[in-house]
Amino acid sequence: xxxxxxxxxSLIALVSLLSCxxxxxxxxxxxxxxxxxxxxxxxxxYWHVENxxxxxxxxxxxxxxxxxxxxxxxxxPENFELKLSYRIxxxxxxxxxxxxxxxxxxxxxxxGYQADIDGKNKYTGQNYEEKKRTTLxxxxxxxxxxxxxxxxxxxxxxxxxxxxxxxxxxxxxxxxDKETLKKAINNTGWNHVHIIAQGKDLKHYxxxxxxxxxxxxxxxxxxxxxxxxxxVHVGPPMSVAFKDIKLKQL
Numbered sequence: 001x002x003x004x005x006x007x008x009x010s011l012i013a014l015v016s017l018l019s020c021x022x023x024x025x026x027x028x029x030x031x032x033x034x035x036x037x038x039x040x041x042x043x044x045x046y047w048h049v050e051n052x053x054x055x056x057x058x059x060x061x062x063x064x065x066x067x068x069x070x071x072x073x074x075x076x077p078e079n080f081e082l083k084l085s086y087r088i089x090x091x092x093x094x095x096x097x098x099x100x101x102x103x104x105x106x107x108x109x110x111x112g113y114q115a116d117i118d119g120k121n122k123y124t125g126q127n128y129e130e131k132k133r134t135t136l137x138x139x140x141x142x143x144x145x146x147x148x149x150x151x152x153x154x155x156x157x158x159x160x161x162x163x164x165x166x167x168x169x170x171x172x173x174x175x176x177d178k179e180t181l182k183k184a185i186n187n188t189g190w191n192h193v194h195i196i197a198q199g200k201d202l203k204h205y206x207x208x209x210x211x212x213x214x215x216x217x218x219x220x221x222x223x224x225x226x227x228x229x230x231x232v233h234v235g236p237p238m239s240v241a242f243k244d245i246k247l248k249q250l
Contacts (some may be wrong), residue, residue, distance in 0.1 A: 028083060028246040031072055031228075042070025043108050046232050053087075053241040056094065056232040063237070067130070068108045069097060069229035078225040079250035082195040087241045090187075092119040093233035094240040097130060098197060099226035110229050115195055115204045117240070121182045125193075125204050125211025130231075133157070133221055135165040137212040139178050144170040147218040157221070168218075175210050184209050190243075198250055199224070 032040065034052040046056050047070045058064055077098070088094055100112025111131040116123040127137040137143045146168040148160035160167050184207045185191055194205040200222065202214040216222040230242055 028081070028248040030245065031074055031247045032242070032245040034243065037070070039073045040070050041073055041108075042229075043068055046070075050241070053243040054230065054245070055239065055241045056230065057239045058232050058235075058237050060237055064232065064234045066106070066109065067231055067233050069110045069231050071102075071108065071110065071227055071229035074247075076225050076227055077197075077247065077249060079198045080196075081248040081250065082197075082228065082246070083193070083248075084245040085190045085192050085243050086117055087188075087190050088117055088119045089239045090119040091236045092117075092238035092240050093235055094118070094238075095128065095130070095231045095233070096193060096195065097227070097229045097231065098195060099223040100130070100229060101223070101226055103131060110227060110231075112223055112226050113197075113202060114231070115193055117193075119187075119238070121185050121187070124185060124191075125181060125206045125209075127202060127204060127212045127214045129166075133166040133218075134161050136169060136216070137214050138165075139181055139211055140174050140176040142172045142175055142213040143215070144172060145214060145216045145218045145222070146170070147220045151220040175213060181206070181209060181211055 032054055035049060037049060045062055046058060046068055048055055082098060094117040095114040097110045097112050097114045100110040103109040103111050112129065114128045114130045116126045116128045118124055126135065126139050128135050136145055145166065148156055148168055150156055192207055196203040200216045202216060203210060204212045232238065232240065
C-alpha cells in the first residue's frame with residue numbers, strides 16, 4: 001500500500017509535535033528566567049530581580065500589614081514537582097505556596113498549601129495552609145489530614161483550629177527529629193527545596209531530606225490544583241531570595 005507523500009510528512013510532523021509535548025511534560029522547565037519578572041505578578045515595593053534571583057525585601061519604611069506574594073502566571077498545576085533554591089535573612093519569614101487561590105479584594109494574597117521557610121528554622125519545611133487550615137504537618141511529621149466535624153456548618157472551619165494547628169490530623173510517625181533537620185539547613189547560604197504534589201500526597205524536602213509528608217483525606221477543604229507563589233511575611237525587616245525555580249508536570 002502506498003502512502004501519499006504529503007500525508008506521510010504530516011504524520012511525521014504530528015509524531016514530532018507529540019514527542020516534544022511529552023518531553024516538556026516529563027522534564028523540569030524553568031519558570032523564572034533569572035533576569036526579569038516576566039510571568040510573575042507581585043507588588044514592586046517588595047519584589048525585584050537581583051543577581052539572577054527573585055528577591056523579596058521588607059525595609060523599615062515598607063513594613064507589611066499583611067503577607068504579600070509574588071505569583072507565577074503560567075498556570076495552576078495539579079500534579080507536579082517544584083524545585084528551587086532559597087536564601088533568607090536571620091529574622092526572615094517566608095514560604096512557597098502551591099495549589100493556592102487568590103483572596104478576593106486583597107491584592108497579591110494567596111490561600112493554600114505552603115512549604116514554610118524562616119531564618120531561625122523553627123518552621124522550615126513544614127506544611128502550613130495559609131489563610132485556611134493552618135499547620136497541617138510540623139517539621140519531621142508524616143500525617144493524615146481529615147475534615148472537621150459538621151463541615152457544612154458556617155464558621156466551623158475556624159473552630160477546628162487551636163494554637164494555629166488543624167485538630168483533625170493523625171500523626172503516623174516522625175520522619176526525622178527537628179535537630180537533625182535543622183543541622184542540614186545552611187543558615188547563611190543557599191538551601192534547596194523540592195515539593196512533590198501528587199493527588200492527596202504532598203511531600204516537602206529541604207536539602208534532600210524529607211521534612212514533612214501530608215496525606216490530605218479532607219475532601220471538603222483540600223485543593224487539587226492552584227497557583228504557585230512565594231511570600232514575604234509580616235514582621236521585622238527581612239529579605240529572601242529564590243533562584244533556579246523549576247517545574248515538572250506529572
